[in-house]
Amino acid sequence: MVEHGGLRSLIMAAGCLLACMVSCGGCAEAVFPLPVFEQAPPVLEVEKLLSEYRDDPVAAERNYKGKTYLFPQIRAESMMSQYMGLPRYNINDLYLQYQQVRFLPKTTLSLDHVGPGFVVDIVGEIRGWIGAYFVIDNCTYIVAEGGDLPAAGGY
Numbered sequence: 001m002v003e004h005g006g007l008r009s010l011i012m013a014a015g016c017l018l019a020c021m022v023s024c025g026g027c028a029e030a031v032f033p034l035p036v037f038e039q040a041p042p043v044l045e046v047e048k049l050l051s052e053y054r055d056d057p058v059a060a061e062r063n064y065k066g067k068t069y070l071f072p073q074i075r076a077e078s079m080m081s082q083y084m085g086l087p088r089y090n091i092n093d094l095y096l097q098y099q100q101v102r103f104l105p106k107t108t109l110s111l112d113h114v115g116p117g118f119v120v121d122i123v124g125e126i127r128g129w130i131g132a133y134f135v136i137d138n139c140t141y142i143v144a145e146g147g148d149l150p151a152a153g154g155y
Contacts, residue, residue: 041123044069046101049126050134057129064126071122071136073144074098076114096120096141100132103139110140119145 044064053060079096094111095102103122105111114120124139 041068041070043072046071046074046098050100053129053134061128065128066125068123068125068138071103071124074103074120074122076116076118076120079111079114079116096122096139097133100134102133102135103141104135104137106138106140114141114143115146118143 049060049064052063074096075098076096077098080094094105094108096105096111096114097103103124121142121144122136122139123142124136127135127137129135
């Protein structure tokens with residue numbers, strides 16, 4: 001049999017534990033898992049894609065636009081991510097650039113684990129030429145080679 005004071009202590013301890021669990025759950029960062037496909041997207045080299053668009057833009061647009069591919073071993077030459085400390089941004093401001101290609105993220109946090117010079121495998125949907133850049137949208141990034149990220153806003 002539990003004493004009256006012991007029962008009160010047990011109830012208070014359980015209440016505190018529950019309150020801690022609930023409050024910590026609201027602070028956790030959202031996790032965006034890698035996409036799962038019933039069938040893996042086909043692999044496409046960026047150089048081949050750009051070459052086909054250069055040789056026959058109409059046929060390339062018909063063959064590639066709107067389709068999802070895996071682009072292997074892309075070195076991040078330049079990028080803009082939320083991690084970099086932009087004072088104000090929206091998802092359209094964020095990208096990873098390789099040559100003339102801009103890979104736009106699926107979510108605002110998708111690029112936070114990638115830094116300049118990292119080598120990544122990217123899964124994304126082809127949109128085509130927009131202005132001076134070839135755009136691949138809704139991208140997820142899988143780090144193949146990386147390093148330590150600088151402090152937030154540090155690059």
